[in-house]
Amino acid sequence: MSFTRYLVRKLAWSAGALAVAVFLNFLLPRLIPGNPIDAIVSSLGRGGAEAGTLKAVKEAYTEAFGLDKSMVEQFFIYVNNLLHGDLGKSFTTYPQTVGDLIGEALPWTIALQLPAILIGWIVGNILGALAAYKSGWFDRGAFISSLFVSSVPYYCVAILLLYVFAVVFPVLPPGGGYSFGTTPEWTSAFAADALEHYWLPFLSLLVVFIGGQAVGMRSMAIYELGSDYVNYSRGMGLRDSKIVRYIFRNAMLPQITGLAISIATMVSGAVITEIVFSYPGVGTLLFNAISQTDYPVISGVTLILTVMVLAANFLVDIACGIIDPRIRAAGGVE
Amino acid sequence: MIVMEPVLEPSVPGEILLRASNLRAEYEAASGGIVAVDDVSLSIRDGEVLGVAGESGCGKSTLGAVLSLTARPPLYVLGGELEIAGRKLSFDPDHAPPRLWRGSVVSLLPQGAMNSISPTIRIGDFAVDIIRAHEPGVSRKEAIDRAAERLEQLGLPARALSSYPHQLSGGMKQRVVTVLSTLLNPRLLIADEPTSALDVSTQKVMIELLIELLDRRLVGSVIFVTHDLPVLRMIAHRIAIMYAGRIAEIGETEEIINRARHPYTGALLASVLVPEPQIRRRRITGISGAPPSLADPPPGCRFHPRCNLATDVCRTTQPPQVGDWHQYAACWWAQDHQGEAVVSYL
Numbered sequence: 001m002s003f004t005r006y007l008v009r010k011l012a013w014s015a016g017a018l019a020v021a022v023f024l025n026f027l028l029p030r031l032i033p034g035n036p037i038d039a040i041v042s043s044l045g046r047g048g049a050e051a052g053t054l055k056a057v058k059e060a061y062t063e064a065f066g067l068d069k070s071m072v073e074q075f076f077i078y079v080n081n082l083l084h085g086d087l088g089k090s091f092t093t094y095p096q097t098v099g100d101l102i103g104e105a106l107p108w109t110i111a112l113q114l115p116a117i118l119i120g121w122i123v124g125n126i127l128g129a130l131a132a133y134k135s136g137w138f139d140r141g142a143f144i145s146s147l148f149v150s151s152v153p154y155y156c157v158a159i160l161l162l163y164v165f166a167v168v169f170p171v172l173p174p175g176g177g178y179s180f181g182t183t184p185e186w187t188s189a190f191a192a193d194a195l196e197h198y199w200l201p202f203l204s205l206l207v208v209f210i211g212g213q214a215v216g217m218r219s220m221a222i223y224e225l226g227s228d229y230v231n232y233s234r235g236m237g238l239r240d241s242k243i244v245r246y247i248f249r250n251a252m253l254p255q256i257t258g259l260a261i262s263i264a265t266m267v268s269g270a271v272i273t274e275i276v277f278s279y280p281g282v283g284t285l286l287f288n289a290i291s292q293t294d295y296p297v298i299s300g301v302t303l304i305l306t307v308m309v310l311a312a313n314f315l316v317d318i319a320c321g322i323i324d325p326r327i328r329a330a331g332g333v334e
Numbered sequence: 335m336i337v338m339e340p341v342l343e344p345s346v347p348g349e350i351l352l353r354a355s356n357l358r359a360e361y362e363a364a365s366g367g368i369v370a371v372d373d374v375s376l377s378i379r380d381g382e383v384l385g386v387a388g389e390s391g392c393g394k395s396t397l398g399a400v401l402s403l404t405a406r407p408p409l410y411v412l413g414g415e416l417e418i419a420g421r422k423l424s425f426d427p428d429h430a431p432p433r434l435w436r437g438s439v440v441s442l443l444p445q446g447a448m449n450s451i452s453p454t455i456r457i458g459d460f461a462v463d464i465i466r467a468h469e470p471g472v473s474r475k476e477a478i479d480r481a482a483e484r485l486e487q488l489g490l491p492a493r494a495l496s497s498y499p500h501q502l503s504g505g506m507k508q509r510v511v512t513v514l515s516t517l518l519n520p521r522l523l524i525a526d527e528p529t530s531a532l533d534v535s536t537q538k539v540m541i542e543l544l545i546e547l548l549d550r551r552l553v554g555s556v557i558f559v560t561h562d563l564p565v566l567r568m569i570a571h572r573i574a575i576m577y578a579g580r581i582a583e584i585g586e587t588e589e590i591i592n593r594a595r596h597p598y599t600g601a602l603l604a605s606v607l608v609p610e611p612q613i614r615r616r617r618i619t620g621i622s623g624a625p626p627s628l629a630d631p632p633p634g635c636r637f638h639p640r641c642n643l644a645t646d647v648c649r650t651t652q653p654p655q656v657g658d659w660h661q662y663a664a665c666w667w668a669q670d671h672q673g674e675a676v677v678s679y680l
Contacts, residue, residue, distance in 0.1 A: 227449060228444060228448075228449040228450045229449060229450055229451055229452045229453075231404055231406070231442075231444065231450075232442065232444045232450040232451070232511075233452070233460075233463075234404055234406070234436065235402055235403075235404040235436055235437065235441065235442030235444070236436060236437040236441065236442070236464045236467065236514070236515070237433050237434055237435070237436040237437035237438065237464070237467045237468055237518075238437075238463055238464065238467045239433070239467055242463055242467065246452040246454075246455065249452070249454045249455075250452060250453065250454055323454060324453070324454050325453075325454065325498040325500070325501075326453060326498070326500050329500070329501075
């Protein structure tokens with residue numbers, strides 16, 4: 001099968017999955033019993049507003065969110081809005097749009113996670129391959145510490161770092177993306193302040209990620225080291241460096257999938273870290289939206305998440321197809 | 335069933351090409367070392383095919399790994415010497431054998447060629463890597479041309495070079511790997527069960543390919559490790575029968591098959607389902623018992639617990655080699671019955 005056909009096929013799969021995801025994303029929040037507007041109105045009512053005002057507010061909200069129309073109509077409005085890049089408006093911070101909220105939070109999450117994932121992936125894979133190849137004490141040390149940091153719950157590492165570097169030795173700030181009283185702006189003073197807040201959440205993610213990758217790569221590489229082609233390549237007098245390159249190429253496949261999935265699920269992975277460090281990213285946004293039942297924000301974030309997972313999977317399929325001819329031949333329906 | 339007739343002249347002129355002496359190799363295990371090749375010496379003439387046969391676990395594949403210099407942990411070569419085409423190598427557990435010997439002086443034709451090439455590279459890329467591992471100055475194109483020329487010379491399609499391993503059939507892959515193994519014209523090719531995974535007609539094609547490689551002098555000699563005696567009868571000039579890490583008997587193929595002198599050889603032949611005239615009439619008897627554990631081999635002759643002809647001396651003292659380097663049986667019975675075949679006594 002040609003590579004183009006493989007690509008087209010993959011693209012069609014992704015498009016289909018996206019359509020289903022959009023549909024579910026629309027449907028699921030609306031299946032939850034109770035009208036979100038009632039919740040808003042009743043909270044206003046507790047504030048002591050008059051009945052007439054409340055009724056007007058309720059009507060205004062119902063119209064603004066299009067809840068007076070039928071489900072089918074609502075769905076087409078939703079899809080139409082999506083096509084125009086409109087994710088709707090937040091319930092709790094009305095009239096702020098979901099797009100604006102995510103737009104504010106997403107850069108923080110990406111700036112925190114992407115470097116941690118990429119550096120962690122590279123360092124972790126090299127560490128794992130070296131451990132497998134060298135064996136002995138180096139392997140034991142690297143393997144045990146990697147296994148430890150990657151198997152303790154995620155937040156433990158974060159809390160441990162927080163405790164050591166912000167409480168016992170208060171060298172770094174304990175939380176937030178920047179100091180209280182400052183507002184995000186493009187100045188060197190703000191950048192330095194943000195960087196100071198950046199280290200702890202970054203390191204907590206990096207350590208865990210290096211550990212996970214190293215453990216996975218080590219076992220893959222050990223498996224490959226015992227394979228027939230390694231033995232035969234040695235028997236034909238190939239240099240070790242060449243053989244290690246073969247091993248890398250074969251051991252890399254699951255690691256690439258892992259990388260893409262980490263990037264794609266960055267937002268959900270960020271939730272705990274961002275909560276522990278009160279970091280102003282998408283994780284915190286999602287957490288707050290869920291606790292305030294802010295449906296448009298929840299579905300906005302989950303939609304972004306879905307798109308990212310699909311895009312990442314598509315890229316993985318391409319990368320794996322380039323690296324492994326057998327996947328290409330199988331049409332990618334593994 | 336295809337009856338495999340001998341296709342080579344039983345003896346070939348030629349000088350001694352390889353002399354291996356006192357090879358010892360052990361597998362490191364938690365319970366201690368397991369010596370799988372114990373003081374094995376053998377010589378091969380130029381142009382000769384030496385078959386190595388025996389039951390599973392007798393050490394024949396380990397011997398192949400030692401001779402092809404591909405032993406790797408947990409297998410350690412404890413000692414021994416290898417002299418091939420005027421070059422000498424002393425095995426020493428602390429020093430790795432020279433990399434450049436592998437592939438050009440001795441070469442390996444592995445068991446199960448299925449997984450012998452990395453699944454993510456093309457056959458041609460691997461051929462280039464083989465040639466350039468030994469001759470770094472050769473350009474990629476030159477290396478590909480050389481590999482293509484060799485394939486066509488041996489009647490295989492050159493387009494195999496642009497294929498990935500999984501795109502070739504089992505038989506084709508085994509033949510392509512054979513060509514790759516001999517790309518650098520090695521003096522000794524160690525073929526470790528190359529035909530075991532193939533059906534009989536593909537086996538025949540494989541064996542013809544090996545014979546052609548010998549005829550064209552693209553390989554010096556071949557050590558053919560297998561448990562398949564009918565295949566050996568077809569290709570081997572001499573056969574070495576291994577038992578529990580040692581050579582029990584070695585000799586001209588027809589001598590081994592028709593006039594075996596070691597009781598183990600006789601018993602092994604008696605358990606083969608081949609319509610040989612003298613075997614056809616007999617019941618297949620098999621060999622009672624199982625091979626000994628190499629972690630704790632029996633004293634004296636290692637075959638004595640299963641041998642009908644064992645005497646007291648067999649139980650205590652290691653048997654002598656009765657014969658010369660070219661043809662001998664390591665057996666007390668053979669010592670007492672010089673020139674007799676063991677078959678009629680079993």
